[in-house]
Amino acid sequence: MTPTDGSSSESGPDVREVDLVVLGAGPGGEAIASGAAAAGLEVVVVDRHLVGGECPYYGCIPSKMMVRAADALAEAGRVPQLAGDATVVPSWAPVHARIRDEATTDWDDSVAVDRLVDAGATVHHGIGRLAGTGRVTVELPDGSAGPTYEARRGVVLNVGTRPAAPPVEGLADTPYWTNREAVRTETVPGSLVVLGGGPIGSEMAQTFARFGSRVTVVQHGERLLGGDEPEASAVLAEVFAHEGIRVMTGAELTRASYADGTFTLTLGTGDELTADQLLVAAGRTPNLDDVGLETVGLDPTARTVETDERMRAGERLWAIGDITGKGAYTHVSMYQSAVALADVTGAEHAPARYHAVPHTTFTDPEVGGVGLTEQAARDAGLRVRVGTTPLEASSRGFTHGPGARGVIKLVEDADRGVLVGATAAGPAGGEILGLLALAVHAEVPVETLRTMIYAYPTFHRAIETALGELA
Ligand SMILES: Cc1cc2nc3c(=O)[nH]c(=O)nc-3n(C[C@H](O)[C@H](O)[C@H](O)COP(=O)(O)OP(=O)(O)OC[C@H]3O[C@@H](n4cnc5c(N)ncnc54)[C@H](O)[C@@H]3O)c2cc1C
Ligand SMILES: NC(=O)c1ccc[n+]([C@@H]2O[C@H](COP(=O)([O-])OP(=O)(O)OC[C@H]3O[C@@H](n4cnc5c(N)ncnc54)[C@H](O)[C@@H]3O)[C@@H](O)[C@H]2O)c1
Numbered sequence: 460m461t462p463t464d465g466s467s468s469e470s471g472p473d474v475r476e477v478d479l480v481v482l483g484a485g486p487g488g489e490a491i492a493s494g495a496a497a498a499g500l501e502v503v504v505v506d507r508h509l510v511g512g513e514c515p516y517y518g519c520i521p522s523k524m525m526v527r528a529a530d531a532l533a534e535a536g537r538v539p540q541l542a543g544d545a546t547v548v549p550s551w552a553p554v555h556a557r558i559r560d561e562a563t564t565d566w567d568d569s570v571a572v573d574r575l576v577d578a579g580a581t582v583h584h585g586i587g588r589l590a591g592t593g594r595v596t597v598e599l600p601d602g603s604a605g606p607t608y609e610a611r612r613g614v615v616l617n618v619g620t621r622p623a624a625p626p627v628e629g630l631a632d633t634p635y636w637t638n639r640e641a642v643r644t645e646t647v648p649g650s651l652v653v654l655g656g657g658p659i660g661s662e663m664a665q666t667f668a669r670f671g672s673r674v675t676v677v678q679h680g681e682r683l684l685g686g687d688e689p690e691a692s693a694v695l696a697e698v699f700a701h702e703g704i705r706v707m708t709g710a711e712l713t714r715a716s717y718a719d720g721t722f723t724l725t726l727g728t729g730d731e732l733t734a735d736q737l738l739v740a741a742g743r744t745p746n747l748d749d750v751g752l753e754t755v756g757l758d759p760t761a762r763t764v765e766t767d768e769r770m771r772a773g774e775r776l777w778a779i780g781d782i783t784g785k786g787a788y789t790h791v792s793m794y795q796s797a798v799a800l801a802d803v804t805g806a807e808h809a810p811a812r813y814h815a816v817p818h819t820t821f822t823d824p825e826v827g828g829v830g831l832t833e834q835a836a837r838d839a840g841l842r843v844r845v846g847t848t849p850l851e852a853s854s855r856g857f858t859h860g861p862g863a864r865g866v867i868k869l870v871e872d873a874d875r876g877v878l879v880g881a882t883a884a885g886p887a888g889g890e891i892l893g894l895l896a897l898a899v900h901a902e903v904p905v906e907t908l909r910t911m912i913y914a915y916p917t918f919h920r921a922i923e924t925a926l927g928e929l930a
Contacts, residue, residue: 473606477501479803480595480610481617482587482750485512486789487779487796488617489571494800496579503608504580505587505597509568512619512780514789516566521558521642522662526821528554529669533823537861549670551647558642566643589614589751593775596751612803613775616764617792618750620743620781625654625712633717635737638663647672648736652724654712656683658820660740661695665822668704675705675732677712677724679741684826688833690847690866691826691884698824698864745782768810770799777802786816814879815900819889824850824865827892830880830899833870841879844871846928850885853924854916862886865918867925869895877902883922891919905929 478500481492488504489511496502509516538545559565572582585605586598593613597605622637624630636644638659647670653660656678668674676683676699682692683699683706699706711727715737724732745762752759755773763784764772772778779795781787794811801808817829836843850856850865857863865885872879881895898908905926913920 472604474609475606476609476611477503477581478610478612479503479615480505480587480608480613481615482589482595483507483512483616483618483746483780484510484571484575485617485619485780485792486514487792487799488512488615489575490793490796491615491617491779491800491803492575492580493578494796495803496575498800498804500612500804502580503595503610504575504582505585505595506568506582507584507586509566510571510575510582511568512617515571516563516568517639517642519789520562522638522659522666523821524557524562525554525642525666526662526823528557529666530823532669533862540861549647551645551670554670555645586749588749589616589754589776591754592773594754610775613777615799615803616750616772616776616778616782617780617796618746618782620745620787622739623742623744625739625741627712628714630712630715630739633715633722633737635715635717635722635739637739641738648734649673650734651675651736651738652677652722652732652734653738653740655740655742656680656706656708657686657740657742658684658818660738661820661822663738663740664704665699665702668699668702673703673734675707675734677710677726677732678706678708679711681708683708684820686832687820687826687828687884688866688868688882690868691828691882694824694864694866694884695822695826698822743781743787747782766795766811768798768812769802770795770811771802785811785813786818788816788818791816815896817892817896819892821889823862824885825883825888827883827888827890827895828881829892829896830878831870832880832882833868836870836872836879842873844873844929845869846871846925846930848921848924848928850918850921853918853921855918855920856885858916859886867891867921869922869925869929871905871929875902876905878905878908885918887918891922894919894922 479502481488481504484506492504535545535547590596593610595608599605650673653664653676656676664674664676714725716723722734722737764778766772770777777799780792798811819827846869851863868882870880878898883891913923
């Protein structure tokens, strides 16, 4: 099928039959669309914004370019302790240029669209909505009705999330940033308040602080990275304090206003903060409220769409990505995409399992985690043993010197003798995590992990020490 912008004709709605409609094209949606088209199916993709979704344009990729630059500055700052003198004058210009030119082609998805078209798919920019089983309507960018599709095999829902706007008085009237504005900025604010100390807030707070911004994190919860192990949060809080980032925990923003280039932010305690910019990173809202879920018997007010182990969410309906609530990560979206593609095309595939979902927050130290935290394992009723060791106490940590803070924590199901969760916080924590993710995924017996030889002096060798601490 050739690309088309389609429209209703005067003789009535333009209804077209195809094999598969991918509604929302995040990373997983893009992948399943090209996979299904390569398998010979007639595929239509509908995306209201940029094909590829949040990750390449506003999420993972631009934010990791920012982190990379900030880490380079931090490493330069460690030279005096390690290797003499280094003078660095931070400049945001190369960061912005890499994001604009290399990562996002100035927030233009033509390359992604062309890739899909070359694979044989039809792509619409527009709002897609379910209109009953296997049926999708398209509203074109100018507000006119596009074609309606009847999908013989069905519909893949991959509509993702948008930044949540917390109900703070006055906030909507201020020019606050979300991740979308933060990755597009051409300048670094002199001072920045970050609302939210989750992965987005933590990565961005440290990045802008390393580029010279005076940063305050206002965090509702009791600690940074509340979904991770408390030991990892503690390490990060120490590093943030050392780098001059103020972290206010248990703090609630109640009022926001903006005048003459300054944000004034009132906290529940009555305390007032002022800053040049406010970045709201307080979670995500699923794009499920305007996608016609009610037409297929699903709840449009739900935060997630329930799926089975084949990613089926209903009759001729699959759901993948953040909306499934199995981990808002690109790798989960891609994993689910492969499972759903196999189901759509009738190929063999192992059913989806989530016992070993890994994640890494790319702060410095990186915080990697897989499977259950100690608390989650206890809440699940497991008999738990944990082993913990500081990374800087390892031989590699000692030789590394500045910037070696970190922790390895292992969570064992003592009855089965396997790891059900693990954390690797430290330099390259996300890379150390690889070994642990394999152990949790493959349920490698702890006794087998103890017989392994761990290269000396690597960071991952600290896993052996943590195994020795399991108690
Ligand atoms: C700042 C930031 C950093 C991140 N860093 C990482 C990271 O390092 N590693 C990682 O694994 N994950 C990271 N993530 C998360 C990652 O971006 C998401 O998990 C990933 O994009 C997968 O999301 P998704 O496929 O569910 O949908 P999304 O990427 O949100 O894509 C959904 C698509 O659906 C479209 N859409 C929505 N509604 C409609 C509709 N009605 N009709 C048509 N189209 C519609 C949207 O325009 C969008 O293109 C980060 C996220 C953010 C915000
Ligand atoms: N490296 C990565 O893999 C990566 C990076 C960024 C984002 N992500 C994904 O994107 C998701 C969204 O990230 P996020 O950081 O926005 O969400 P989050 O839900 O993980 O964290 C939001 C934080 O904001 C706090 N918060 C919420 N409302 C608040 C308020 N009114 N005042 C103060 N604090 C408030 C919460 O306590 C929480 O700690 C993550 O869960 C993750 O799955 C992944």
